[in-house]
Amino acid sequence: LATEATSIHVEESQKVSESDYAKEPWIRFAHKKPQKGWVAYNPRTMRPPPLTRDKDFVKLMSWNVNGLRALLKLEGFSALELAQREDFDVLCLQETKLQEKDVETVRDLLEGYENTYWTCSIAKAGYSGTAIISRIKPLSVSYGLGISDHDAEGRLVTAEFDSFYLLCAYVPNSGDGLKRLSYRIAEWDLSLSKYIKELEKSKPVILTGDLNCAHQEIDIYNPAGNKRSAGFTIEERESFEKNFLSEGLVDTFRKQHPNVVGYTYWGYRHGGRKTNRGWRLDYFLVSEALADKVHDSYILPDVPGSDHCPIGLVLKC
Amino acid sequence: LATEATSIHVEESQKVSESDYAKEPWIRFAHKKPQKGWVAYNPRTMRPPPLTRDKDFVKLMSWNVNGLRALLKLEGFSALELAQREDFDVLCLQETKLQEKDVETVRDLLEGYENTYWTCSIAKAGYSGTAIISRIKPLSVSYGLGISDHDAEGRLVTAEFDSFYLLCAYVPNSGDGLKRLSYRIAEWDLSLSKYIKELEKSKPVILTGDLNCAHQEIDIYNPAGNKRSAGFTIEERESFEKNFLSEGLVDTFRKQHPNVVGYTYWGYRHGGRKTNRGWRLDYFLVSEALADKVHDSYILPDVPGSDHCPIGLVLKC
């Protein structure tokens, strides 16, 4: 155990006992050598003290569920449990893979979260799909980029709240053979960036979801081997910087943890989750005006049910 | 229990105890009234005393497995167990749903049955497919109807033995909306009939498999409701008579049990198996020259793993 965990430096406070180990697969590393002083993200120890509900804060979560119906069928876990455990205010979902006809069956999924907004792919049934599920009623909601013709795949929901716009996005995967790379960058990323800039004229923006890009080497278990893999091409990484970060959006997890390895996705294909061969593809990016209000940007790597895990953002109001 | 079983007259010898009941779903009936003195087929009581292996006989079996790989994955049952239980000489399979590339993985499925012959659909992957698996080495084997262009779906294997040809057939389903009815009748049934007549010039024939036709009202749980359902249309039933029975093939189960309800197929769709809402679609038809040599033509309705159950034929040599 110790030998496996030494691959990245693990702080003493993060050491887990044998008995905790089974419950905390995130502690296992695939990296064979310690790299650049990176440390492993431990959601038990690396989070600030929780804010109590009598303080003013809002808790947002995001999760690529890889098929909502499959998730709900799973025993041993329900979206409801996450709600109870995390007591979030807003939950953003990606890859619901719902069709329009399925939406009614899940519209009132979570008691207390009466405000739910769903997009489905009309281009391909059972593909893509996003949702915002909220305790707070948004001032307004809009679907898609609006200004473009990229809205057939149900990849974006925007909810306007008092002090920010919340964008729940499922960015197109560049695909096997990178056959959709140019669409992803030249069309989607660009359009999304423009859309965000437009919104920022009136209010700060929070962009969350599966942005389908591991920004830096620290954000992927095997950077060298994935230089031409969808999600880690130099084109996508540069687009991520140019269209989002350079435009003033702050990667909240990275800001809080400059040297921390925290993955949010582990491919099913090679049992990547138990060896922590993961990627950080899910983000909370916030407009600069909000950056200082972030109390905690975190990952819940132990939540099962999807190839992605949920992430969270606690924002002081 | 008693009330459910009275829907068709059940002979005293067939009555089962409460404890046996769970194991014998075949005894349950969907018919709401006794009809025409029909009785239920009970494989425990309605079979002649078994022949011992020192007498000269051959035991043939046939089973539409509805996907051989799925069947083999099932726990609680394996094709091997059927071999051990039934000690057959030859097993005919339909709907193996194998592709050419899968055949090698199952070619030596059953120890002691070294002679195996497989057809696959080249028209549609994972569709149709038949096999003959034999302890006895056939004199010759041929695939398809040979004389026609209906062989792209892997629906027929013929094995020549000393005293008969054995045809393992998976007759085309007429499909939803009966869109393949005319092909089934005018092309397939006719070609098969001609093929059989040709073979009969040299030797008697045994035609077994999923013939996809419930011949008479006694052969289906709900005759009135299925007059336009694939497998019970008047066209298919007349074709069955004209092309096979009138041409001298004897329906061995029906000959042995003129008034017995014995189904071999229960659709998955409405849990038909536990209510015995079945059809008799699987047959052993034999040339008249063989009819008197039939010791037993039987059904094993309690064998799980497919929507069809295996049937058997014991033939004195």
Added chain:
DNA sequence: CTTGAAACG
């Protein structure tokens, strides 16, 4: 490796 749809039964 897993989801979901589609075809077929």
Added chain:
DNA sequence: CGTTGCAAG
């Protein structure tokens, strides 16, 4: 309802 192969990730 259940199998299979398929596209997608």
